[in-house]
Amino acid sequence: MTLSKTEKPLTVTEDGGYLPGTHPDLPPPASVHGPVHWIQYNLFGSVTNTALTLLTIYFLYTVIPQLVDWIYLDAAFEGESRKDCRAVANGACWAFIGNRLSLFIYGFYPEAERWRVDLTFVLLILALVPVLYDGTPQRGKALIYSCLYPLIAAFFLVGGFGLERVPTDQFGGLMLNIIIGVTGIAFSLPIGILLALGRQSHLPIVRILCVSFIEFIRGVPLITLFFVAAVMLSYFVPPGTNFDLLVRILIMGTLFASGYMAEVIRGGLQAIPKGQYEAADAMGLKYWQSMRKVILPQALKISIPGIVNTFIGLYKDTTLVIVIGRLDILGIGNSSLADSKWQGLSTEVYVFVAIFFFISCFSMSRYSLWLEKKLHTGH
């Protein structure tokens, strides 16, 4: 006999309990859930806990108002020099950033051609949608566009074929970070996957090549690779060929990230039980089929935190191009400080650059969390 949960049980014993096998599902008592319980349990659960809570509240109370004052309430948003700022406010002088904003974004890209950069950026967003979101309508076709995007972007940014040519040494600012970062991110993942699979290969030559490459890349600082790109590569290419410095930077950044990526993915591959390989083999799948359909989807899912970690690392490392004379957003910020009209505003510049990087990296991190949740299938 089954009892519905709303009905009063007919099988209550004399002392108010239930007969064996007739106990209904009851809601939990009010004291173990709800906001009041949460606060009591998490913030004031013990003496130490209460003390820490109070201390934190006091700390925030002293810091936050000052911070808000500096950033917003007592900040100057307009003016032509530091003097103008100080005349109206004691806080941050955002007028400086506003004044230089186009320099921060485009570097020395010719003003008349900057619409090309904007267009490239909009096209980038469009290319990212089908890659990042599998519910995109017509995803298959959209992905073809995403694959062609690097060529489209190169055409718009560099020019030629009717567009005015812009030499890559005029690229700078935020756009340079995005170019290097996105290129590295887009190409390091597939190269990293191949390296990781190669490292596990049964073919000794493939394995040795992959292991040496990975170990070399991981054993050398990125700055060194950038120096190599700037100085030494010209010894290796035939004289007379003009191998653009930006392309060299892109290659080095990508290879650097690939080495790390390969190790992250190898970790994921090793976490896949042997039975999965065997089940795929027993089914008659070929090597690449079983990798693509069975092993990699699982290995990559496990590796998401590490992969995104590498992406974020690479993205922030793009600021290192300053050592070979290219001015990214941080480089532009640094050199702007030399202007005598705006001297002493380094805090504003660094806070601005930090906010830019934080927003980019935090979005990547949130996206990866969302993806992990979406791919979770309850095992």
Add this chain to the structure above:
Amino acid sequence: MAETENLNETSAQIKSSKGEEDIIQIVGMHKWYGEFHVLKDINLSVKAKERIVVCGPSGSGKSTMIRCINRLEEHQQGQIVVNGIELTNDLKRIEETRREVGMVFQHFNLFPHLTVLENCTLGPIWVRHTPKKEAEESAMEYLERVKIPEQALKFPGQLSGGQQQRVAIARSLCMNPKIMLFDEPTSALDPEMIKEVLDVMIELAETGMTMIVVTHEMGFAKTVADRVIFMDEGEIIEQNDPHEFFDNAQHERTQLFLSQILAH
């Protein structure tokens, strides 16, 4: 009891109607793991539609032997011919053989990132190049045969062990194999789930599938098997039809094994 008799009758019918050619032939096969001699001079031929149960103490090489049949393990000496193809290092031959040999594992080995239905259609679509719709229809038929069509859109992680093993059987059957290998299919299951898997296997046996089953389920061996093979320390010690095997074991080691396994 009446049920068992019934099953005996049907299996007897199948026995009389089965074909006579050997679908698997293993001749003088040896295998080593490093220095360790795991399989010693294995000779075994299996006729089409024959149902064989392999038993023996753990570490006796039973799993290794059936894993050699679809080349999940490599043998170092001797000859294995499956469905007319001799197994060598030639990848093409191995793939061709694996297409015709289904395998069910102790730990199910379902693909956790794919739904039950996708698990079943992966092989047909990518190996047999069956159109997706057709593959799905046939997968649903097999899921019905193992009595879980309602779980088709769930992920393996949401199913019980018994259900997962039944999906694994359906997944193998979707490839339309000529031979089915079972590697201790019920050893990882809770007692209450063993029966549902064995029932599916008994039904499969009744359809005339060639089956080699490594198992400790002696009841299953008695009802279904045409032949029971006993292995110990890498050798086939004894093989016989189930009645003879259980009632009149020839070898001392077989008797000892049976007395241990049937004692409780």
